[in-house]
Amino acid sequence: MLAQPAYVHPVSPVTDTRKVVVDIAGLNKYYSAFHVLKGIDLKVREGERIVLCGPSGSGKSTLIRCINRLEIAEQGRILINDTDLSLPTREASKVRSEIGMVFQHFNLFPHMSVIDNCILAPMSVRGLSRKKAIELAQHFLTKVGIASQADKYPSQLSGGQQQRVAIARALCMEPKIMLFDEPTSALDPEMVSEVLDVMVNLAGSGMTMLCVTHEMGFARQVAERVLFLDGGMVIEDSPPEEFFNAPKSPRAKAFLAQIVH
Amino acid sequence: MSLAELQNMFLNPDLLERYGPRFIDGLLVTGKLVAISFTLGALLGLLIALGRLSSNRFLRSFTGAYVYFFRGSPLLAQLFLLYYGLGSFKGFWQDVGLWWFFRDAWFCTLLAFTLNTAAYQAEILRGSILSVAQGQREACKALNLSRWTAFRKIILPQSLLVAIGPLGNELILMIKASAIASLVTIYDLMGVTKMAFSRSFDFQVYLWAAVLYLLIVEVVRRSLKLIEGRLGRHLQ
Numbered sequence: 001m002l003a004q005p006a007y008v009h010p011v012s013p014v015t016d017t018r019k020v021v022v023d024i025a026g027l028n029k030y031y032s033a034f035h036v037l038k039g040i041d042l043k044v045r046e047g048e049r050i051v052l053c054g055p056s057g058s059g060k061s062t063l064i065r066c067i068n069r070l071e072i073a074e075q076g077r078i079l080i081n082d083t084d085l086s087l088p089t090r091e092a093s094k095v096r097s098e099i100g101m102v103f104q105h106f107n108l109f110p111h112m113s114v115i116d117n118c119i120l121a122p123m124s125v126r127g128l129s130r131k132k133a134i135e136l137a138q139h140f141l142t143k144v145g146i147a148s149q150a151d152k153y154p155s156q157l158s159g160g161q162q163q164r165v166a167i168a169r170a171l172c173m174e175p176k177i178m179l180f181d182e183p184t185s186a187l188d189p190e191m192v193s194e195v196l197d198v199m200v201n202l203a204g205s206g207m208t209m210l211c212v213t214h215e216m217g218f219a220r221q222v223a224e225r226v227l228f229l230d231g232g233m234v235i236e237d238s239p240p241e242e243f244f245n246a247p248k249s250p251r252a253k254a255f256l257a258q259i260v261h
Numbered sequence: 262m263s264l265a266e267l268q269n270m271f272l273n274p275d276l277l278e279r280y281g282p283r284f285i286d287g288l289l290v291t292g293k294l295v296a297i298s299f300t301l302g303a304l305l306g307l308l309i310a311l312g313r314l315s316s317n318r319f320l321r322s323f324t325g326a327y328v329y330f331f332r333g334s335p336l337l338a339q340l341f342l343l344y345y346g347l348g349s350f351k352g353f354w355q356d357v358g359l360w361w362f363f364r365d366a367w368f369c370t371l372l373a374f375t376l377n378t379a380a381y382q383a384e385i386l387r388g389s390i391l392s393v394a395q396g397q398r399e400a401c402k403a404l405n406l407s408r409w410t411a412f413r414k415i416i417l418p419q420s421l422l423v424a425i426g427p428l429g430n431e432l433i434l435m436i437k438a439s440a441i442a443s444l445v446t447i448y449d450l451m452g453v454t455k456m457a458f459s460r461s462f463d464f465q466v467y468l469w470a471a472v473l474y475l476l477i478v479e480v481v482r483r484s485l486k487l488i489e490g491r492l493g494r495h496l497q
């Protein structure tokens with residue numbers, strides 16, 4: 001097991017003075033006639049670690065995909081670091097490249113070696129030299145414990161290793177915010193913890209993280225807030241102890257009862 | 262039957278001496294014709310494939326009609342249309358300074374073959390581009406790669422791996438279909454064969470032609486295997 005990082009204790013939303021890095025207001029998203037997100041308001045502060053959970057189809061993926069504009073919401077606004085990413089400005093593009101994302105199915109580039117997966121965007125988007133990019137990649141591959149596999153292709157790695165590469169690849173852009181969409185749910189059970197350990201470490205380093213996950217152990221250990229989504233709305237937003245021990249809504253109660261066993 | 266008789270029947274030394282060099286020339290002409298038109302067709306085909314996949318409605322329907330026409334009519338008809346059809350507007354081509362092109366059977370054949378194979382290659386490429394997993398595009402977007410970089414570095418290499426088999430088939434079909442060029446006075450492999458037959462009345466020249474076509478196809482088949490192995494390194 002990796003060392004347990006020290007955590008900031010959850011602070012009251014009112015007295016919290018950390019900078020708001022994700023500011024979502026009145027977000028509505030439709031898939032044709034289907035109303036997926038129904039007026040989401042959400043503020044995420046710098047270094048905050050948020051776990052999103054909720055039943056399948058509640059809109060968790062859609063919400064975090066709206067943040068880095070993989071999905072475009074019809075109504076509402078999203079400011080990242082006070083920047084509206086829907087504007088075609090340089091600033092918007094820069095801020096956008098500071099949002100990292102980790103997918104359920106890794107989405108590594110299968111025709112490229114691990115190291116090439118990691119250096120492509122730093123070179124092409126950030127304009128780093130190859131040498132610098134490789135140094136950076138080696139640094140993060142070491143952090144996720146996979147430096148020795150740098151020259152392998154993704155298909156030669158286990159699921160857990162692939163997901164750790166995907167995390168390293170995202171980190172090579174030196175993001176300010178990391179989004180995770182069920183990063184462990186495609187993994188064999190014995191590989192879940194190696195990925196969670198990496199995420200716990202990352203949380204310890206002060207990264208702002210939004211994680212869609214049903215790993216409740218992770219949520220208890222790392223999250224400052226747990227958001228419970230249902231039917232496209234955030235119906236619970238509370239610190240983990242409160243969410244797990246005394247969920248307010250019956251929906252959340254039912255949900256927790258279901259995933260406990 | 263003695264060995265000499267057998268040889269005379271299939272590989273007559275006199276005939277070989279008289280027409281052998283011509284066959285080599287014909288082989289080279291066929292190779293050049295196919296190589297040039299297939300390569301140009303690949304470039305044009307890629308553009309057409311992108312047009313077919315574009316979000317622009319005009320581009321989509323234009324390229325769609327192009328593919329529909331060139332796949333829906335015989336190559337022979339297309340070649341004749343170009344060479345005899347367009348070639349009959351001599352005055353017009355002279356005015357626009359393109360008569361040197363449309364007068365020449367070689368250029369017309371190259372053009373017809375290029376336009377035709379482009380349509381087939383476009384469909385192959387379109388399908389293979391669509392076959393690349395959606396997650397790959399999402400990963401590119403999440404890394405903020407430009408659309409061009411994403412296409413060049415991620416989408417295209419992966420789709421070529423899918424396309425290489427069907428593209429190889431198209432190349433082989435093209436090699437065989439190129440015999441049509443002999444109908445507009447080109448001395449390609451089939452052209453020299455016809456010429457040799459009309460002078461010698463010995464059917465064995467057609468056998469030579471068949472073997473030589475087979476030989477090209479075999480060389481192509483093996484090269485494709487090599488390329489496929491290279492593109493698919495990561496799958497081993």
Ligand SMILES: Nc1ncnc2c1ncn2[C@@H]1O[C@H](COP(=O)(O)OP(=O)(O)OP(=O)(O)O)[C@@H](O)[C@H]1O
Nearest residue numbers: 031032034036054055056057058059060061062063
């Ligand atoms: N591209 C799409 N087109 C149409 N409907 C979609 C699309 N993507 C998602 N949906 C629908 O939107 C709803 C919310 O989807 P979303 O993926 O955000 O849910 P989720 O909470 O992440 O669920 P899961 O736990 O299954 O991943 C679902 O009902 C889904 O069927």
Ligand SMILES: [Mg+2]
Nearest residue numbers: 060061062181
């Ligand atoms: Mg989801």
